[in-house]
Amino acid sequence: MSNSLPIMPLADGLKLVVMKQEAGTIHLVMEMTSHFATCPVCGKASNKIRSFYKRTLRDLAWCGTPVIIRLTARRFACIDRDCQQRIFCERIPELVPAHGRRTARFTETLSALGRASSAEAATRLARNLGLSTSADTVLRAIRATPEPKMPTPRVLGVDDWAWRKGHSYGTVLVDLETHKVVDLLPDRQVSTLQQWLQGHPGVEIISRDRSQSYAKAAQMGAPNAQQIADRWHLLKNLGEALERWFHRLQPKLSQTVSAVEPRNQVTDNSSTEPTLGQYNRQVRFDEIQNLKKQGLSLRKIARILKLSRNTVRKYASVEQCPQAAQRIPSKTLLDNYIGHLQKRLADGCLNGRILFEEILTMGYQGSRPTVARWIREQKSIDHKDEEQPKTQVKAIAPRKLQYWFLTRLHKLPRKATRTLTKLLADIPELQRGYALVHQFHTMVRCRAGHTLPAWLNAVHKSGIPELKKFAVSLNKDYDAVYAGLTESWSQGPVEGINNRLKLIKRLMFGRARFDLLRKRVLLTL
Incomplete structure (x- = not known):
């Protein structure tokens, strides 16, 4: 049978003797025809055949039918008397590796x-x-599977990835010119990245987040490389500083917002006693303030009270206990028919079935229990003692105000624009900070790093401690920040690969130990 058999491209010196089918399996009987074999130790060819033996190999299926190869192989005697390998088996690496029971393509x-x-x-x-x-x-x-040989990248992106979020992390290294993963490291320690950089000389540019661990590792492992701080992380750090600032200004913000929206008057028929949530919030605030007065660090306070450092920082940076932001009730299918239902209740109709049928003819698509529940709520309100409406001090969420500050004014909704304009007009500190924030945002968007020194001086003169602290952190990493505001490289490709890495990790169903995860990432991404 010819060696051009379409189902099995045969290697040199391999002959197909017979092909047969038994019990739903195709059997290919093969034998070797070459007169020589090469010793795997000394590399000399030998023609001294000593014995024969059978090998059974599994190959790719043909039209869904399993294929088994019955191969007759030979043992040769090495002709070099000084060779340690006296007897060796002939090998066919194109078909099957040594000692393998499956073909290479299988x-x-x-x-x-x-x-x-x-x-x-x-x-x-x-x-x-x-x-x-x-x-x-x-x-x-x-x-x-052998790992691909990756050349040392000229532009390297460094970021962490989570084994378990908030507990253990690793490091992913990406070539920003080819968007390929270069390597995966088991942790984010300074020594680990430093050793990798020292073992791979030639990196000229290192893009990273604001992590000081990566900054130190890059400085020690590749001192001649230019470090670039990612622009998105710069805006993220600025947003965190803004949030701390707004927590400190919470009382002033609430008063101004209430003045902007005088129509937000509610009839508060509830008890004047604080709720459980308000009480717990006040207790937490008092505990943090007391520990802060004792001179304890935020990290130690968080460890003692078993809270996150962000929570401790929020309560430690304000003078009064912050109030929870007012929750806006979500829309329901009943909203468009509230006016009709209130009018019918005022007329004296309290039958839920009749009211449900009336709004059903008007296009209501909800359920009857929803209508019944609304009627019960109205009845309970009517039976309580009526009180005079009082203005509720409306709290504005610091994160919402942070979003307003970091968004250009013409992209905000009209109501947000009106509220923000009033806040800036009534609180001069906000107005100064708003101008500085938008100057920095423009600097990031337009990559105008040459204006950074002037901006830092303006921040130090602004009198806003949160922004001054942010400026101090930029000064500590000035060269990388300046490069990030000037160069075009960013962490965007690295973040995208990080998301795909998470998918690979989850696909392994808990079996992804580091060696296997690293191999899959290098072979896939």
Whole structure:
């Protein structure tokens, strides 16, 4: 039979003797025809055949039918008397690796299926294709796949990735010119990244977030490389400073917002006693303030009270206990018919079934229990003692005001623009900060790094401690920040790869130990 058999491209010196089908399996009987074999130790060719032996190999299925290769191989005696390998078996690396029981293309197919999905899913798909295997075999095939040879990148992106968010992290290294993963590190320690950079000389530019660990590792591992601070992280740090600032100004903000929206008067028939949430918030505020007066750091306060440092920082940076922002009730299907229902209740109709049928003819698509529940609420309000309406001090969420500050004015809704304009007019400190924030935002958007020194001086003269603290952090990392506001490189491609890395990690269903995860990332991304 010719070696051009379409189902099995044969290697040199390999002959197909017979092909037969038994019990739903195709059997290919093959034998070797070459007169020489090369010793794997000394590399000399030998023609001294000593014995024969049988090898059974699994190959890719043909039209869904499993294929088994019955190969007659030979043992040769080495002609070099000084060689340690006296007897050796002839090898066919194009067909099967040494000691292998599956052909090379069978293993490559399992590895490709495993890299594209989880091991269990790859096993099910392989069985549908006529390839009998197990999840453990798929994992072994992935681990046995050689890693691609990645050249040392000129522009390197560095970011962390989460083994478990908030607990343990690793480091991903990306070539920003090719958008390919260069390596995956098991942690984000300074020494780990430093050793990698020292072992891969040639990196000229390193893009990173504001992490001081990565900054120190880059300085020690690649001292001649230019470091670039990511622009998105600069805006993120600015937003965090704004949020701390607005928490401190919460009482002034609430008074101004209430003055802007005098129509927001509510009839408060509830008890004047503080709610459980308000009480717990006040207790937490008092505890943090007392520990702060004792000179404890925010980290230690967070450890003692078992709170996050962001929560401790929020309560420690204000003089009064911050109030919870007013929740805006969500829209319901009943909103368009409230006026009709209130009018019918005023007329004396309290029958929920009649009211439901009336609004049903008007286009109401909700359920009857919703109408009944609304009527019960109205009845309970009517039976309480009526009190004079009093103006409720409306709190504005610091995060919402942060969004307003970082968004250009013409893109905000009309109501937000009106409120923000009133806030800036009534609170001079806000007006100064608003101008500085938008100057920095323009600097980031237009990459106008040459204006950074003047902006830092203006911040130090503004008298806003939160922005001054942010400016101090920029000064400590001035060269990288200036480069980030000047160069075009950013962490965008790294963040995208980080999201895909999360998908790969979750596909492994808890079986992704670091060696396997690293191999999959390098072979896939």
